[in-house]
Amino acid sequence: MLTHLRGGHVVDPVNGRDGVGDVYILDGLIVSGPQDGRPADETIDATGMVVMAGAIDIHSHIAGGHVNTARLLLPEYHKAFTARPDKTPLSKAGWTTEETGLLYAAMGFTTVVEPAMAPSAALHAHLELADIPIIDKATLVILGNDDFLLSMIRDGEGSQAIDDYVAQVVSTSRALGVKTINAGGSAAFKDNVRAFSFDDEVPDYGVSSRRIVKTLQGAVSRLGIAHPLHVHCNNLGIPGTSAESAAVTMQSAEGVPLHFAHIQFYGYGSGGKRAFSSEGTRLAEIVNATPEITVDIGQVMFGQTVTVSSDAMRQFGGRAGASPKKSVIQDAEANGGGILPIDYKRANYYNALQWAIGLELFLLIEDPWRVFFTTDHPNGAPFTAYPDVFALLMDRNVRQRWIEALPKAAVKMTRLSELTREYTLSEIAIMTRAAPAKLLGLADRGHLGEGTIADVSLYRDGADKTAMFGSAAYVFKDGHLVVKDGDVVSRRMGRTLTLDTKADPAMARRLDAYYDEKYGIPSRWFEVPGDALGLADPFKVVPWQR
Amino acid sequence: MPAPESEAVSAAANLIASSRQPLITGLATDVAGVKAALALAKLSGGVVDHGNSDVLYRNIETLRQSGMFVASPAEMRRRADRFLIVGPNVPDDAPDLLGFLFGGTRDLGRPSADGEPRRIVWLGGAAGATLPSNGIALDPVPCDAEALTDAMGMIRAALGGRRFRAGSIATETAAVIAETLSKASFACIVWSAASLDAIGVEMAAGLVADLNAVTRASSIALSGGGHAWGAAQIATSVSGFPLRVGYGRGEAVHDAWGYDGKRLIASGECDLVVDVSALETLAPVDARRLPLIAITGHDEPPGGAKVAFQVGIPGRDHAGVLYSDHAASFITVDGVRGASDMPTADGILRAIAEALGSTAAKRAA
Numbered sequence: 002m003l004t005h006l007r008g009g010h011v012v013d014p015v016n017g018r019d020g021v022g023d024v025y026i027l028d029g030l031i032v033s034g035p036q037d038g039r040p041a042d043e044t045i046d047a048t049g050m051v052v053m054a055g056a057i058d059i060h061s062h063i064a065g066g067h068v069n070t071a072r073l074l075l076p077e078y079h080k081a082f083t084a085r086p087d088k089t090p091l092s093k094a095g096w097t098t099e100e101t102g103l104l105y106a107a108m109g110f111t112t113v114v115e116p117a118m119a120p121s122a123a124l125h126a127h128l129e130l131a132d133i134p135i136i137d138k139a140t141l142v143i144l145g146n147d148d149f150l151l152s153m154i155r156d157g158e159g160s161q162a163i164d165d166y167v168a169q170v171v172s173t174s175r176a177l178g179v180k181t182i183n184a185g186g187s188a189a190f191k192d193n194v195r196a197f198s199f200d201d202e203v204p205d206y207g208v209s210s211r212r213i214v215k216t217l218q219g220a221v222s223r224l225g226i227a228h229p230l231h232v233h234c235n236n237l238g239i240p241g242t243s244a245e246s247a248a249v250t251m252q253s254a255e256g257v258p259l260h261f262a263h264i265q266f267y268g269y270g271s272g273g274k275r276a277f278s279s280e281g282t283r284l285a286e287i288v289n290a291t292p293e294i295t296v297d298i299g300q301v302m303f304g305q306t307v308t309v310s311s312d313a314m315r316q317f318g319g320r321a322g323a324s325p326k327k328s329v330i331q332d333a334e335a336n337g338g339g340i341l342p343i344d345y346k347r348a349n350y351y352n353a354l355q356w357a358i359g360l361e362l363f364l365l366i367e368d369p370w371r372v373f374f375t376t377d378h379p380n381g382a383p384f385t386a387y388p389d390v391f392a393l394l395m396d397r398n399v400r401q402r403w404i405e406a407l408p409k410a411a412v413k414m415t416r417l418s419e420l421t422r423e424y425t426l427s428e429i430a431i432m433t434r435a436a437p438a439k440l441l442g443l444a445d446r447g448h449l450g451e452g453t454i455a456d457v458s459l460y461r462d463g464a465d466k467t468a469m470f471g472s473a474a475y476v477f478k479d480g481h482l483v484v485k486d487g488d489v490v491s492r493r494m495g496r497t498l499t500l501d502t503k504a505d506p507a508m509a510r511r512l513d514a515y516y517d518e519k520y521g522i523p524s525r526w527f528e529v530p531g532d533a534l535g536l537a538d539p540f541k542v543v544p545w546q547r
Numbered sequence: 548m549p550a551p552e553s554e555a556v557s558a559a560a561n562l563i564a565s566s567r568q569p570l571i572t573g574l575a576t577d578v579a580g581v582k583a584a585l586a587l588a589k590l591s592g593g594v595v596d597h598g599n600s601d602v603l604y605r606n607i608e609t610l611r612q613s614g615m616f617v618a619s620p621a622e623m624r625r626r627a628d629r630f631l632i633v634g635p636n637v638p639d640d641a642p643d644l645l646g647f648l649f650g651g652t653r654d655l656g657r658p659s660a661d662g663e664p665r666r667i668v669w670l671g672g673a674a675g676a677t678l679p680s681n682g683i684a685l686d687p688v689p690c691d692a693e694a695l696t697d698a699m700g701m702i703r704a705a706l707g708g709r710r711f712r713a714g715s716i717a718t719e720t721a722a723v724i725a726e727t728l729s730k731a732s733f734a735c736i737v738w739s740a741a742s743l744d745a746i747g748v749e750m751a752a753g754l755v756a757d758l759n760a761v762t763r764a765s766s767i768a769l770s771g772g773g774h775a776w777g778a779a780q781i782a783t784s785v786s787g788f789p790l791r792v793g794y795g796r797g798e799a800v801h802d803a804w805g806y807d808g809k810r811l812i813a814s815g816e817c818d819l820v821v822d823v824s825a826l827e828t829l830a831p832v833d834a835r836r837l838p839l840i841a842i843t844g845h846d847e848p849p850g851g852a853k854v855a856f857q858v859g860i861p862g863r864d865h866a867g868v869l870y871s872d873h874a875a876s877f878i879t880v881d882g883v884r885g886a887s888d889m890p891t892a893d894g895i896l897r898a899i900a901e902a903l904g905s906t907a908a909k910r911a912a
Contacts, residue, residue, distance in 0.1 A: 076787070132582075148655070191656065331619075332616070
């Protein structure tokens with residue numbers, strides 16, 4: 002089957018394309034043109050449309066125990082719960098597994114990464130991913146508050162043993178990469194420590210957060226896991242301390258790649274009479290000056306949402322700000338976590354400044370290859386807010402209208418009004434397609450070059466970027482038409498992308514003995530057998546190039 | 548009524564097709580079975596609920612109204628130094644859980660603030676009952692089952708330094724329990740919702756929250772047998788809600804009272820019951836006089852079923868995925884009886900859905 006997408010504005014920065022042209026799809030892959038003169042089986046007139054590769058979201062909480070607890074905690078935000086669905090922002094949040102796939106696809110997203118999978122709940126995460134239609138998925142597995150790793154570091158074990166452990170966890174949990182979340186902080190919180198910084202030591206172990214991050218960074222790098230260690234820093238959200246924590250952690254990269262998650266939540270100073278100010282410029286300058294690091298933003302948008310985090314300490318500390326006032330805090334073998342509803346209000350000084358800090362970071366970080374598009378769904382906003390974020394980045398007049406609606410006190414505390422930068426289509430394609438594929442090590446997607454999988458999104462070009470990116474004109478997944486005019490027309494299943502990192506078999510035996518002796522549980526509880534997920538073909542193994 | 552499976556499947560599909568409001572319940576089955584039951588409910592415009600949801604909902608209502616602290620048993624086994632077991636039902640609901648919880652060595656966390664060793668308080672245990680305390684000091688505190696909420700209110704008041712009167716337990720006893728828990732390095736409160744009413748669960752969760760003001764504490768909340776919590780988890784990710792969902796309008800509508808399966812049977816608002824009873828930890832649902840399609844793993848099929856299917860039990864006759872209270876997550880289980888040719892609940896439910904789909908297509912044509 003040869004499909005010809007004719008005469009669209011092709012935006013494909015990897016291949017140097019930014020102009021009117023054609024794209025061809027043959028049997029699920031992109032080809033440069035018809036072979037031996039055969040006519041296309043299907044031609045789509047893409048005149049007036051922007052043609053890009055399918056978008057990739059590197060950090061969106063779409064599956065697993067904590068996400069599901071958020072669903073349990075907030076039934077009132079599901080559309081079927083209320084007679085007034087349009088009045089409740091989360092009613093559009095893609096709250097079920099099925100809606101998650103359908104709504105992402107309708108916006109032209111074809112790959113989404115669940116960034117916080119606990120090893121002990123990996124099967125649960127994958128059971129949910131198995132129900133998400135259309136898009137490809139992947140996960141990052143969480144390490145850095147687990148007794149096994151902390152004990153290894155304390156006991157001075159060598160890098161070979163550490164690497165074997167990380168490789169074993171990545172492969173058994175069917176992950177694509179590794180994340181660390183408030184490294185050591187959750188473990189310390191179980192000992193009733195309520196504040197924890199980069200050079201603080203975890204009681205019981207005498208190991209600092211810095212040592213944990215550096216140990217994991219080294220292992221990920223040595224193992225050749227393409228995605229750099231994904232870091233959620235200490236002291237998220239705390240004015241003054243958060244920015245300091247992000248700054249000192251970024252400076253610890255020391256030439257080796259590190260990815261920093263949702264840095265908006267760390268862009269907080271303690272200046273001004275409300276002791277809450279923007280450190281957006283400071284963090285952006287560090288990012289600009291540190292080429293080995295990448296960041297995603299975690300943009301806040303206004304409305305009701307819920308924060309879902311494996312940072313148990315931070316979520317516990319934030320309980321007073323929960324709205325509505327209820328929360329779930331979990332303590333588990335490693336990170337645990339917490340679920341807190343939050344209502345970001347435009348008229349609220351703090352929330353307005355959070356919104357502005359996110360945009361400052363987007364606009365002040367110069368290299369679109371190193372800054373990623375996220376709302377940290379659902380923590381800053383549901384992913385369904387993305388079209389509005391595209392509009393804010395691409396159109397300074399839209400930004401100005403939003404700024405004018407903010408409290409004056411907040412506007413005074415942000416440089417946002419003076420920032421005239423507008424993201425180009427090419428920069429959007431880098432940030433949401435090309436750069437994520439590179440960051441995740443997915444050579445088969447993110448651009449429209451010959452031989453890549455035919456994940457393609459077509460948008461009707463227009464001045465209203467919210468409308469344009471909110472509802473794709475056509476979306477192809479692996480060459481199959483899945484969305485037409487913003488409506489899903491086919492619900493085929495995508496797959497979950499995994500990395501089969503090989504470890505010394507001795508590590509599996511050691512972990513068997515460890516879980517049995519220390520916790521009294523079998524290590525098979527941490528495994529995700531493909532045949533347990535109810536799908537014929539659940540995984541696509543990404544080549545591991547060590 | 549034994550019947551060749553394909554005939555039984557057609558008969559079941561015909562019953563569902565003629566039903567105004569079928570209730571798909573029991574749901575004592577593995578993850579695949581729960582997903583298949585949800586799909587059948589959606590296809591048939593029916594209601595889906597768990598056979599044990601009256602117990603389950605005591606925990607769910609508290610969780611979603613005021614929140615909870617929850618812990619994994621494996622971490623508590625290594626870390627907790629004070630345990631409060633609430634009510635008589637924990638050993639029945641999770642027979643091996645307490646033996647597991649107390650069965651290891653505490654090697655994580657600070658010493659208790661009072662320097663005393665690990666301690667278990669069992670509030671309202673059955674007279675003469677014992678716990679597998681594995682040498683940990685055990686204080687049984689007698690308390691009538693219906694007075695547990697009152698006793699926990701007293702403990703909370705003592706913890707908060709508020710005045711309270713003698714009630715179901717002595718004031719001094721309440722004060723000692725509060726003191727014992729507050730000196731914990733990490734306190735763990737375990738209850739089964741089968742022992743408590745909704746206010747009792749809220750009180751227990753509130754006690755845990757109060758303890759976290761001074762030290763660390765969390766809870767293990769059991770929701771009764773029959774995989775009720777696991778079914779609720781799967782239903783939540785699939786439909787947005789923890790069961791008690793009706794698909795009469797095509798999409799999932801949640802009404803914790805309106806779609807309570809036992810209430811629908813009692814009131815006769817549903818006119819057909821599909822009972823999935825494929826785990827040993829839950830008895831079949833009593834369909835009263837309503838027509839019944841029974842999908843059962845029990846040796847004795849229920850009397851009076853219009854159609855009955857004998858199926859295997861996951862973890863005994865076939866492999867599957869189940870929520871485990873031990874793991875506080877989902878785990879895989881094997882079929883230990885070896886190769887079994889018994890059908891699975893999941894397979895039967897999907898076959899019925901397929902037959903129902905073709906019945907509907909024929910009628911439309």
